[in-house]
Amino acid sequence: MNDISSKKIVDLTMLIDEEMTGVAITSAKNLAKDGWNASTLHLYSHSGTHMDAPIHFEVTKQTIEQIDANRLISEAWILDLTHLKPKALIGVKEMQPIEQKIKKGESILLHTGWSKKTNTEAYRNDLPRISADLAVWMGKKGVNIIGVESPSIADVNNIEEVTEIHTILMRNNVIIVEGLTNLEQLSKEKITLIAAPLKVKDGDGAPARVLALE
Template identity: 50%
Template structure:
């Protein structure tokens, strides 16, 4: 048996950076269709190394094997607004089981603030020591609930953390529904749009739990 959880937030008219307008209608054209416009890093999305000039690798050139793998769910709900998530927040039991190529999902419950100013301006952040740990331990993907892994209002911090991680770690931001997971180890699948030359892309992200 398996339990599949959608970790993707819906794209709505309230979301900053996204807009949907009517393009075709059944009445006038014979079918319904929309025109979509979105910022490449809005909603649930993934970053490419070129996002912070770590390398010239764009979203369409990232290996699809990097988008699928075992992930450990780290309970960091105790981290307060603007707090730092550190290596010490990873339980020792998970550290002992962690293998190169595994991924991390950081559960802060921050998605409850989606579409508020708090969601962007007071987010809990990945610390430098955790970012370096991820690179050292060969973490494949790191997924977070806030819209960024670092303080978007601090250009030095947001640049440093992204540049550390994007050397080898796939960044997924804007996750939701982590509270619906029943275990701390899942199969994570995160698929971005294949945008030529893309610095990032919206993504459909799911977690599969097997029993």
């Protein structure tokens, strides 16, 4: 972290535009009439690359702006899971490459290649999911952030599963980041992760700028 200039920086954040569900961008000011250009952004709190807060599922009352800023920068392990099939259930066995190496307070990014399916029906409906056993394992390991390429860590069409997996992770103080992209540009097994959500008062979640330094 001391010499940023020597590190390769990869932006893991999806582009926010009006093609994205829950996003509208309108002109608020223009240079000719008002003296400057400005826009009004209407953003669904879980659009694109975003971070969840425990209040999202009322696991605790913690909101997005209450997440400790010290947790937004961490060392993160990259797991290549691009071999997984659609709707795969990701278990503890997939953690074998890092099981003996990961330390409390480090993060995990799951590279499934799922961001390549953005704007397709499969992106939302066939996503790989985190199992309950894996969510418990992450809690026991003291994982700081779990980041995924899919729009959710669980099957968004199964409210019981979505609630269970989010609840397990949030009860164990694991921060959830969803909607990552560009993980294929990473070449290292471990990187420095910066995941900074918008500081929204009483936020249940917020779009985040996520960067990898390797």
